Amino acid sequence: MIINKLDIREQNEATVLKAIIENKNISRANISTLTKLNKASVSQIIKNLIENDIVEEVGIGDASSMGGRKPIQLHFNGRCGLVLAFDVGYNYVTGMLAYLDGEVIRLEERKNTPINSENILPTVQSIITNFLSQAPVTPHGLVGISLAIHGIINDNRITFTPYYDLSGLDIKEPLEQLFSVPVFVENEANLNAVGEYCFMTTGDYQKIISLSIHSGIGAGTVANGSLQSGSHGFSGELGHSTLFPNGKSCPCGNKGCLEQYASNRVLFDTFAKLKDLDFVNSDIFAAAYNAGDVDAIRLALENVDYLSIGLNNIIVAEDPELLIVNSSVYRKIPDLLPRIRRKMVSRFTQSITIQTSLLGDHAPLYGGIAQATSHFLKIQNLRLGMLKK
Ligand SMILES: [Zn+2]
Incomplete structure (x- = not known):
């Protein structure tokens, strides 16, 4: 979840979007109160978010019991894009295709295959190609790919893998060239923690x-x-x-x-x-x-x-x-x-x-989804809330 320094406009946009994600249905007035941003700025940011299909309006103009009009509520359109997450173990690869909010579309496992620096890229690539050939159409399409590696990762580079030999391998660049989206390589235990934080804790x-x-x-x-x-x-x-x-x-x-x-x-x-x-x-x-x-x-x-x-x-x-x-x-x-x-x-x-x-065995996959989604939305401390069970 390392995000480059954002400018003020991007920071405000992230603040507004975070308020919408964490409060489910919320009005523009409540966002303004919560974020301490003025109503004009909030309205402009929301206009952009709606134009980009990231936020949707709900409950427009419903009459309340008091006879007035309910304010328009806003909610995060979790289905506006797709993310792909992988867990690369020493003898298996599991891939998950999901919407930005963690709603799982497909899961694929390649089991009992010792993973090495020769077969990791073709294995991951073939799962991605399978997924994308049947993926639903969304406004933003695929926005990121994340890989959980059971070893030491420093700045997306695999530096040491004690139980399979991927040390020194660059998998980020070839995948970015093949699929033209940001690719994140992270330690499996770290992604577990990100997944738990984003999806399971209050x-x-x-x-x-x-x-x-x-x-x-x-x-x-x-x-x-x-x-x-x-x-x-x-x-x-x-x-x-x-x-x-x-x-x-x-x-x-x-x-x-x-x-x-x-x-x-x-x-x-x-x-x-x-x-x-x-x-x-x-x-x-x-x-x-x-x-x-x-x-x-x-x-x-x-x-x-x-x-x-x-x-x-x-x-x-x-x-x-x-x-x-x-x-x-x-x-x-x-x-x-x-x-x-x-x-x-x-x-x-x-x-x-x-x-x-x-989250069990799928924790690193949910962590990967959280990582790719938070990068796309430019929200560093993204909390998407409890997964629907
Ligand atoms: Zn040791």
């Missing part, structure tokens, strides 16, 4: 952290509507905090990193080895846990022990109001998160709300 939370647990463990932070990614893009790389001095080696170059003990990948691999299974995922693991398998229970409780240390560490470093845990294991075994909560006894962690993600 205005009360100013600082949220989303903890993303898959092959690695990453945390994304949104403070006052802005993504905090650090000086080199690795802010929130919680998986590489040290859990055991001189412990297991990690691709980052260190030893004893948290994600070598507490990631879902490690949990599944350890369980597969113990049970002599070829493949384990969260469904298989949760089924074993719920059936009372002693190995699954022991590994799950060990995971709770390790993760509660990680959560404690990020809370004391970041002091968030809300911490969202996004893990398929913790979603499918609901009694694990309360166990983490009970382990966190420090006075610093008591006032923090900890909950599982409702």
Whole structure:
């Protein structure tokens, strides 16, 4: 959600549009009161927004019960354009085509294919071509593409991917040349946090952290509507905090990193080895846990022990109001998160709300939609509100 400096006219336009988005149906007079912009400026901005199909008038001239005329209400036309978001995992690519407001049009998954620097572009390109051949016609068409990468991203550049080799790859430029729209490349955990902020939280939370647990463990932070990614893009790389001095080696170059003990990948691999299974995922693991398998229970409780240390560490470093845990294991075994909560006894962690993600596996896709939409609308702290369930 990095947006170039806007001039005053653009800032005012963003302020008015944000008021319309966050207040659903609102009149010109109320926008003027809310934004402290004079009525003439508000009217001019709204005229432009209507001409560009971004805002629509509703309820024109309806008679109220008092006999007068209801003021014309305005609302955001979420269907005025399309965005595309991708989650690029180490062995899958998921694409989502949606309207600007997050209403999903299509979802496509390419599973069980190891992703590398040779096949990533053709895979993404073929999904985009599929989507666009059947996409609905909108006034603005496709306005942006976002890619969630499970690794370190600095200013749209992939600098390090520990579990697949995309390091140094430029995917932004070739996609921009092919499709002539802005392309955003961002860390998956960061996009999870953007998605949660934009679609799932209310205005009360100013600082949220989303903890993303898959092959690695990453945390994304949104403070006052802005993504905090650090000086080199690795802010929130919680998986590489040290859990055991001189412990297991990690691709980052260190030893004893948290994600070598507490990631879902490690949990599944350890369980597969113990049970002599070829493949384990969260469904298989949760089924074993719920059936009372002693190995699954022991590994799950060990995971709770390790993760509660990680959560404690990020809370004391970041002091968030809300911490969202996004893990398929913790979603499918609901009694694990309360166990983490009970382990966190420090006075610093008591006032923090900890909950599982409702966006689940699609959180980075919703984050990507939020990122591309906020760029198109030039609204930095975009909050589109709760998704229709
Ligand atoms: Zn590491």
